Amino acid sequence: MTTTRKTNHNVYKVTSLSDTPAQTDIYARVTGKIITDLENGNLTWRKPWHSDHLAGQVMRPLRWNDIPYTGINTLMLWGTAAEQGYSSPYWMTFKQAIELKANVRKGEKGTQIVYADKFVVEEQNTKGETVTNQIPFLKPYTVFNASQIDGLSNAFYKQPEPVTDNVQSRNDELEAFFAQTKADIYTGREASYSITTDRVQMPPFESFETPESYYAVLAHEITHWTRHPQRLDRDLGRKHYGDEGYAKEELVAELGACFLAADLGFEPMPEAKHAAYIQSWLKALNDDKRLIFSAASHAQKAVEYIHTLQLV
Structure with a gap:
């Protein structure tokens, strides 16, 4: 029974x-x-x-x-x-x-x-x-x-704090926040995270149209970085580029970047890949009505984990 x-x-x-x-x-x-x-x-x-x-x-x-x-x-x-x-x-x-x-x-x-x-x-x-x-x-x-x-x-x-002028330079507070994660971040041609090498690759700061777009992409990749087995061990079934597991992990990283942007006070600028992502997200959401709930939960856990690293 x-x-x-x-x-x-x-x-x-x-x-x-x-x-x-x-x-x-x-x-x-x-x-x-x-x-x-x-x-x-x-x-x-x-x-x-x-x-x-x-x-x-x-x-x-x-x-x-x-x-x-x-x-x-x-x-x-x-x-x-x-x-x-x-x-x-x-x-x-x-x-x-x-x-x-x-x-x-x-x-x-x-x-x-x-x-x-x-x-x-x-x-x-x-x-x-x-x-x-x-x-x-x-x-x-x-x-x-x-x-x-x-x-x-x-x-x-009360009204939200006013948006500060968009200065074309690095933000010391955001730099310190992401540095405190101790993630291995290096400069390369495109933004990506490799779970094999456990490294985050970011294009040069100067290649972004605005500082906010740089930090938005970095927040996205740092959310991916939390999936490593030594951190949150998040495995959504991603096997190769474009599969269902890939779409789910990208949705988690997208939500994580937005949560971090709200917490840290910057705008998550649109990514060029969003048009392609939308189709994969539509298919995944139609196939699984629970997906947005689990993705938001995973994103929340990732953001909370990143915040705890600020206390170390």
């Missing part, structure tokens, strides 16, 4: 480990939205940098207590903010707004995001032994942007 044991030690019978209709709908809805964007030539995760309403630096979406959202929720909230013209980075539930003595305006439509967790399943294998597995699950809930709420303190309506 199979049972699930929650953290409060209550035990429940499990009749099936397949996704519930609600969970399946979450995967399909989010993936469907991103597929539509890609078919229209748009990258959902880059929308914040191309919004007419935004007058400052792009940052991570924030909870009411200043804790950033992560993973797939970052993409979902970025997309909604860009489409609806929300300039505040803050999001909260209806109940949280009330607790802050504020109220969501009548008629406002919330944005559904997800809470991810795991429960423990104990079952007997064919040998009669009890084995334990962790089963991930998603629970949807709705949040509202501060721009949809009346009565919050002025701090929730």
